[in-house]
Amino acid sequence: MSAGTNQTGGTGSGLVKWIDSRLPIFSYMQKEYAEFEAPKNFNWFWNFGAILTFMLVLMIMTGIFLAMQYTPHTGLAFDSVERIMRDVNFGWLLRYLHANGATFFFIAVYIHMFRGMYYGSYKGPRELLWMLGVVILLLMMATAFMGYVLPWGQMSFWGATVITNLFSAIPLVGDSIVTLLWGGFSVDNPTLNRFFALHYLFPFLIFGVVILHVIALHVTGSNNPLGVDPKGPQDTVPFHPYYTMKDSVGLAVFVTIMAAFVFFAPNFFGEPENYLEAAPLVTPAHIVPEWYFLPFFAILRSIDFNIWFIDAKLAGVLAMFGAIGVLFILPWLDKSPVRSAKFRPMYKWFFWILLLDCIILGYVGGKPTDDAVFAGAAWFKIIHLGYITTFWYFFHFLILLPLLGIFERPKPLPKSISEAVLGGGTSGAAATAKPMEKA
Ligand code: HEM
Known part of the structure; x- marks a missing residue:
């Protein structure tokens, strides 16, 4: 988006303007992503939101193409995955990207969360933003758990058996819940079917919650490594081009590291046992x-x-x-x-x-x-x-x-982001003196 916004909120010219005056998506993007003011002192840990967004899209894309070749049936699932690996054009790449992608998605989300904890990004006014993040984490866990069952290897089967059985600990209704999850009396074909259906659905739920997460972020504005609110334009920069560039560099580094695993050690995070087809009568030594x-x-x-x-x-x-x-x-x-x-x-x-x-x-x-x-x-x-x-x-x-x-007893906070960034030292004001006020 190169064009600026005009007074009526329309953007650019010609077709873009025509669309924007009826459905203002371009001016929305301009306002929320290009002109959006972000604190000027972000460090590299602020790259992970963008990295996660990229990973979510990558997982959905590779997943959709895998699903075109995968068969959710206990008698065929394992073989269909082997076929993807051997016979489908670039099937091995799709699968290794998806499997290693799950690992790197979690690496990124854990760094993103610990970043939030270190810099106190969960504190007011960003409580709801944080809680939406926790909802995303739960959905990611459920999605990853069900995805791991799909190749129908030994660890898929036994992992699913152990974890679904946990629900039987719930008093009174526990056993009924487990039967419902299984769609029968053990992990079997109906289980595989419903896990496939839900594994396909959940990433789109995650996508929806991520949109809410980012809307909440744009209401409060981002936190920053100092944790003090911007006091004016001297403390911020427009998101584009400053952070679009920085995010691109961070993403390139992250993707390079992931690619190293995908191409040179694709089974590093995998479990050898899962290269054996599920055998309900053979329990592995360690699940x-x-x-x-x-x-x-x-x-x-x-x-x-x-x-x-x-x-x-x-x-x-x-x-x-x-x-x-x-x-x-x-x-x-x-x-x-x-x-x-x-x-x-x-x-x-x-x-x-x-x-x-x-x-x-x-x-x-x-x-x-x-x-x-x-x-x-x-x-x-x-x-x-x-x-x-x-x-x-x-x-x-x-x-x-x-x-x-x-x-x-906290240390004194800087008066403003600029002051700290430009080496003005700290104000000496008591740290507890309204440190979380809005700019
Ligand atoms: C699919 C997963 C996720 C995506 C795509 C995502 C996306 C984003 C994006 C784009 C940002 C702004 C850029 C940044 O600050 O890095 C952000 C900020 C934030 N996210 Fe997430 N997020 C995800 C998961 C989570 C989780 C699991 C949590 C916590 C439990 C979380 C908590 C936060 C917080 C507190 C901020 C504000 C950070 C600040 O301003 O300092 N997010 N997220």
Whole structure:
């Protein structure tokens, strides 16, 4: 879009103007994406929203072409995937892009979320923007889980069996829910069919929620690494060309790294067991989910004891969903008036500890619970590490964050973005002096 907006809101000339005066999509794009004022101090972590948008489109496109060759039937699914790999023109590329794409989609979404946590982007007035993000995360998880079942390999089948069975822990209605999910009395053809139908549908739901996410973003404006609101035009730049260029560079780097895996190590994130066709009578020795589910899987397994009257299995399921539930209420758990961790000396440390905790949870989720953590200390097992890291996860959100809001003494905030960017130092004003006011 090169042309500017005219006084009636129309854009450009000729056909564009004709369309725009009837359906103002061009002037909308101009206003919301080209002229949109964004803080001038974004760092590279602000690239991930654009990267995620690209990944969502890539996943939908490759998925649609895969679906043209895939057969959702227990007797044919595995072979249809092999056929895609061997006989369909560029089928291998489509499949490897889609499978590795899921991994890179999750890498990007986790970086995007931790960015939000570090810089306090979930705080007012962006609470709803954050919560829509958590809805997207849940939808992404459901989509990825059902997609993994489709190739009908051993891990597809057994992963689906283990995870769907979790719902049986729900009192009274649990078994009926599982029967409904399965469409029968075990994971079988009806299960594969409904998972295929939903796996096709959910990305479009995600697309819808992403639109709401971005609308919410454009109402509040973006946060930035300092967490202070722009005070005027001196603190912002138009999105185009500044951030369209920066986003393009970031995207190119990200896609290059992904391409390295797609072309040179396409099965790096895969599970060898899934190259064996599903066999309901042969249980694999270790049933592990994909890496991006491992921290949640670790939390599920770490609650292997009853909590009061709640049975261990149900408690594990509740803890697993609770791990995402705490993210929903995060804006209200963190009471500190300062957004960015740059100015929060204690929070900054606990942020890094939480990140480490999540990585260890991922490690725990991928190991058998009875294994020793260190070769020399057989008494210290993976399950013990799971207890500690699960405890810390909830302790961080439910206890530490509310307390930090009371006891932490933040550093002084800069008066404005320009002042900090141009090296004017900080104002010396108390950090708690209305740090989250609107510009
Ligand atoms: C398909 C997945 C997603 C897409 C396409 C997406 C897209 C975007 C885009 C384009 C932006 C603006 C650019 C940027 O700040 O990076 C953004 C910002 C944001 N997103 Fe997402 N997002 C997704 C998932 C999530 C998730 C899972 C969360 C959190 C749970 C989240 C939380 C946020 C927040 C808090 C902001 C505002 C950041 C700021 O201004 O500092 N998003 N998102």
